[in-house]
Amino acid sequence: MTPLLEVRGLSKRFGSVRALDGVDFDAAQGELTGLIGPNGAGKSTAFGCIAGAMRPSGGSIRFASQEIAGLAYHRVARLGVGRTYQIVQTFADMTVLESVTTGALLRHPRVADARAHAEELLAFTGLAAKRDRLGRMLTIADKKRLEVARALATEPKLLLLDEVMAGLTPAECRDAVALLRRILERGVTVVMVEHVMEVLMPIAHHVVVIAAGKTIFSGAPAEAVRDPGVVAAYLGPPLEAAS
């Protein structure tokens, strides 16, 4: 079976900075792929290019056997790519329910239908009690949770999660992992950037390591931490605290 997402030779330049310099990786249908690498490796930039938030300088991105590199952001979302942001991007003046309803309107154009789906997702993500809070009034953990719910509301085939655990307490992390497992049970394919290896290792089916804009490893999670190239790229202990 062809992977849901195939990234080949992806490159992105910001002026003279080569943020991505030929990144290759696949995300298999229904699996969780961990995307790791040192700070500034280009992980968030790769997400931006895949989701359509930024136009890649070169390379190919095939999603569900369709080339999507350079496609408009909202079109990629329409095709079934959902994403969260490393630096949360909440709809500050909307309530939790309204934010998720906004996401659900993509597949359910009638507001009443979208709301019903949003309510369901709030229960699924554990945000139901906070449905009437404004986005800007949430804690960081809830904002991240809200971003996941909002992305899920678009009923994506592929979900890109950028450091959803960063800044969370251990208890909040455990809740987030449980949520992640439930998302996978729904059949959503997940690519996840995560610095906390202990979180990623037990749940990832596959790990891709990028450093300085290039893929340096792709394989099983257990092998990644033993790979000399990966260890060297991190220049020290790969078990890094959340940034």
Add this chain to the structure above:
Amino acid sequence: MSPRPHLIALAAIVVLGLLYAFGSKDAVTLDLVFTLFLYATLGQSWNWISGYAGNISFGHAIFFGCGAYAAALCTNAGLSPWLAVPAGALVAAALALVTGFPTLALRGHYFSIATIAVGALVDTYVRTQGWLGMANGFELPIKNGLGWLQFSDKGPYVALALGLFALVQLATLALERSRLGYYLRALRANHAAAASVGIDERRWKLIAFTSCATFAALAGVLYAQYTLFVDPPSTLALSISIDIALIGVVGGIGTLWGPLVGASVYVLLAKEVALRLGGSGKGYDLVIYGAIICLIAAWRPHGIVGSIIDALRRRRGAADVVSVQNPAEAA
């Protein structure tokens, strides 16, 4: 929130307004009330694109002008000004489309600048066209009756302005509950996050902009039939566009009742300025409005209605406010 209280408030305004329109003989106050509802309508029209969608328009007068000139042309051609309703609305929508298409999805102030430019362009164009009365404008022939949208008393005009305001208010109430309304607010809050959930910024903002341009055109038709005279300074000028924006900002952008509150402040202020400074007051009013804008920007950026909503929300959920200072925010 349920729309009930808003509908009840609107019904009360309509009933009281109608009683007043047909009960009062005070021409000065009737004129003030007509202006109030006309400006509230224009303010609400502006509020769609600049309040809910967050793209500040400084060219809203041209849509008003489309309606006013359409009415003047129709009446002068011996046609019913009711024909100007679709005609003016259509031209206004077309102007909104060509202004908005290249600029509404751009970041920064390109849209605002484009509205000023198109406004100046239309203003200049009209001043050079003989069939549009050049810079002098032209009068409308005097007729009578609903078919001609002309009446010997001010009462029916007030009633029509009130009716138009009520219609636009209902449309806005529907907007707030519609897919378009959710999308506009999402785009204003965070355009990137909005795109990430599949919202096509240009498409939805164009729908909003063309719709609200037609509201302003309808107000223009009514205005021309009321004053029986149109010319660029009274219907197209940048100063009118700025007044409209002022009404929207003072009342509270992106709120249902902001434009009515803003228009009330504006009308009362305009009356005071005219009363105390007379003809020599021309120009002073601009200074006063400028000062008000600065005060609002510095002290109450959400306008009058926005500040009230904030205060209510704070009272209802004091616990929520505490979490704003959550230290995790800084991370």
